[in-house]
Amino acid sequence: MxxxxxxxxxxxxxxxxxxxxxxxxxxxxxxxxxxxxxxxxxxxxxxxxxxxxxxxxxxxxxxxxxxxxxxxxxxxxxxxxxxxxxxxxxxxxxxxxxxxxxxxxxxxxxxxxxxxxxxxxxxxxxxxxxxxxxxxxxxxxxxxxxxxxxRVFGGRQVLIYGAGDAGRQLAASLRQARELFPAGFVDDDVTLQGKDMDGLRVYSPTQLPSVIDRFGIHDVIVTLPSASGARRREVVAFLEQFSLRVRILPAVSAIADGRHLVNMVREVDIGDLLGRDPVAADPALLGRCISGKVVLVTGAGGSIGSELCQQITGLGPSRLVVLEVSEHALYQIERVLRRVAPCPIVARLGSVKDAELVQQILREQRVETVYHAAAHKHVPLVEANVIEGVRNNVMGTLTLAQAAFDAGVETFVLISTDKAVRPTNVMGATKRWAELIVQDFARRAEQLGKGQRFCALRFGNVLGSSGSVIPLFREQIAQGGPVTVTHAEVTRYFMSIHEAVELVIQAGSLAGGGEIFLLDMGDPVRILDLAHNMIRLAGHAVRDDDDPDGDIEIVVTGLRPGEKLYEELLIATSNAESTRHPKIMKASEPRLEGEELAGLLARLDMAVASQDAPAARVVLMAVANRSRGNE
Incomplete structure (x- = not known):
């Protein structure tokens, strides 16, 4: 032997x-x-x-x-x-x-x-x-x-934060899977500390440094499924100070049973630190514009559009029509929806700029509610492609709103952005123009007594969207860095995509006509702090003057064309009113009269037709500046 x-x-x-x-x-x-x-x-x-x-x-x-x-x-x-x-x-x-x-x-x-x-x-x-x-x-x-x-699990022993039922089930699952070995529990409950749970010792959080050193721990899994989002964020923030790879078990609402908890463990998303505890949705607001109605979602294959489609299907529409210009994106979202949707799905390939197509869809499908999420939203790309940005974001919105107005659509909701406030870039300016167009159609519907409701919804970044900085940071970290930040003081608002879309649906039900709704985005987040957090959550150390031997460097590259240090949600000051929903506010923003807006749209259309990007930019920014309201 x-x-x-x-x-x-x-x-x-x-x-x-x-x-x-x-x-x-x-x-x-x-x-x-x-x-x-x-x-x-x-x-x-x-x-x-x-x-x-x-x-x-x-x-x-x-x-x-x-x-x-x-x-x-x-x-x-x-x-x-x-x-x-x-x-x-x-x-x-x-x-x-x-x-x-x-x-x-x-x-x-x-x-x-x-x-x-x-x-x-x-x-x-x-x-x-x-x-x-x-x-x-x-x-x-x-x-x-x-x-x-x-010898078998060298470097693959893991601590489980939380010695409750979920933690113990996860420990049992890990032992069976034999990919990671549970070395013990960490729990804040002093009555559990020092005891053995299913053969595993329960440690106090204050003992973490010695436990990490003794067992050579590199991974910790947070298992607090019934805790509030604030409590989970507090725990993850505490673990950040150690050189650990932190992962998390989803909230209890996302767990069907405990048999496959190992498969449910995921990387800690930055949303676990930045998100808020969502306010329970109002069922009456969720279903008012959707239940039993024909709903159209434009830009259905995008990050916001796809989440909208999935939430809408759970609210009982009679039919869901999805419009998407990208063939691949339309194919993907249709596959997902047909798998889960209890209602008929009508998939249409095309652009909101195509007036004949849009009119045909609205007329044939008898659409009652429109969620307009189709837009070019990547700031540097739109800045470099002014004509296409105007054609899609401004003229596309005009085409769709006009068709909805003519077809008698009951509710029209524009998905706008905080970049429409005092815009310094083309993308933000085009979205402000889209808001003005929607406001004008709301005015016209009110004058004619048609009972149609046109509104816009303005919010900041959603976590994980295609235009968000978070996927970029994650990719840069996976490649070993550097992580690029445009400015040390730049800040942005963030919200989970699920919460944002849920609020979009409820805001549409609150509309009377012409409102610009604002979502409570919480406090703005400094992007440099976001980069630090994401590097630490990935189990790496930031390389800087304090730690020259760190793993990943953060490089400040300078603001991009049209980029702002800070984003805002309001144009005029002190004009936000509360609504029946605590996370949705209503703003009475400056408008342009119908004839004046029509004249400016004609000028903009001429610039687009002649491919005159400088002229289009001048008209865009002039109108954006005029709609700033009180400084």
Whole structure:
């Protein structure tokens, strides 16, 4: 037999024993240790090889008999050896002190000592030697038991944050999967700390540094499915200070059962740190514009559009019509919807710029509600392609709104952006023009008493959208950096895509006509801080002046053309009103009168027709500046 296999065989044999058998083995080891401790105490005190007399032999044999009841009382046989912690040292010390004191009392108060008596130093030496041997046997056994695990799972041991039902189920799943090995739990509950749950020790968060060092931990999984989003963010932020790869179990609403928890574990998304606890949706607002109605979503294959489609199908529309200019994107979203949608799905390939197509769709499908999400929204690309940006974002919105107005569509919701506020770039200016167009159709519908509702919804970045900085940072981190930030002080608003779309649907139901709704985006986030957080969440260190040996560098590249340091949600000051939904506000933004807007649209259309990008830019920005309101 190869020597290196002996620890594995011993471990396998010991772990296969029942709990009673393991306790008997530990007791036997303690008996041997205590007997040797008494003999060694005599030998050290006398300075020679000690040969006990018959009376001394009887006295030595009493040592384990006196010690074992105390060891049992103090719980030395309740702990699982593999997960023994440093707190066991205190229990061993108390037990051996008590054992040595009882033995000393017996030795000095009886005639078992023989004629030679017991030197006064012997009980003290006995206690010290016994403490070393009893503690050493346990920690030595722990090292021996962990040795095969370290060989098999070296660098792949994981801590589980949360010792509740989900955490214990995950530990069991990890043991079966054998890709990661659970080394223990971390929990804030002081009543659990120091205990063993399913054979795993529960540690306090304050013990993390020593536990990480002892087990060589590189991964931690947060399992707090029933905790609030704020609590999970607090835990993840706490773990950021350690060089760990942090992953998370989804919220309880996303877990169907516990049988496949390993597959549910995901990387910590930045949304786990930036998101808010969402306010429960109002069922009446969710269904008012959708339930039993024919709904059209433009830009259905985009990040916002696809989420809109998936949420709409769950609200009982009579039919969902999806319009998308990209063949691949339309194919993908149609596949997803046909798999989950209980209603008919009508997929149309084409652009909102195609007036005949849009009119045909609205007329033939008898559309009642329109969510207009189709737009070019990547700031640098639109800045470099002014004509196409105007044609799609402005003229496309005009074409669709005119067709909806003529077809008698009940509700028209434009998905706008915070970049439409005091725009410094073409993309933001085109979206402000789109808002003005929607406002104008709302005015015309009101004048004619048609009962149609046109509104716009303005919000900031959604996490994970195609235009968001987060996918870019994730890609740069995966490539080893550097992570590029345009300016150290640039800030942006962020919201989860699910929450944003849910609020879009509810805002449409609040519309009376002509409103620009604003979503409560929380506090703006500094992009530099976002980069730091994402690097740390990926288990890397930021390379900077404080840590020149870090893994990934952050490079400040300078603001791009048209980019702003700060984004805003309001143009005019102090003009936001609350609505019945706590996360949706209503703004009465400046408008342009119908004839004036029509004249400006004609000028813009001429610039587009002649491919005159500078002229188009001048008209765009002039109108955007005029609609700024009170500075």
């Amino acid at each position: 190869k020597p290196e296999r002996i620890p594995s065989l011993l471990t396998r044999h010991f772990t296969s024993m029942g709990r009673r058998g393991k306790q008997l083995v530990m007791m036997a080891a303690d008996v041997v240790s205590l007997l040797f401790a008494v003999w060694a105490a005599y030998a050290l005190r006398l300075g020679e090889w000690f040969v006990p007399s018959q009376q001394q032999i009887w006295l030595i044999l009493t040592a384990p008999l006196l010690a074992l009841p105390g060891f049992i009382t103090l719980g030395l046989y309740r702990s699982v050896v593999r997960y023994l912690g440093e707190q066991a040292l205190w229990a061993v010390l108390k037990a051996t002190i008590m054992a040595a004191a009882l033995w000393a009392i017996l030795a000095f108060m009886t005639r078992m000592t023989g004629q030679e008596g017991v030197p006064r130093a012997v009980p003290l030496l006995y206690g010290l030697i016994a403490a070393v041997l009893v503690a050493g046997s346990r920690f030595g056994a722990r090292w021996l038991l962990w040795l095969p695990v370290r």
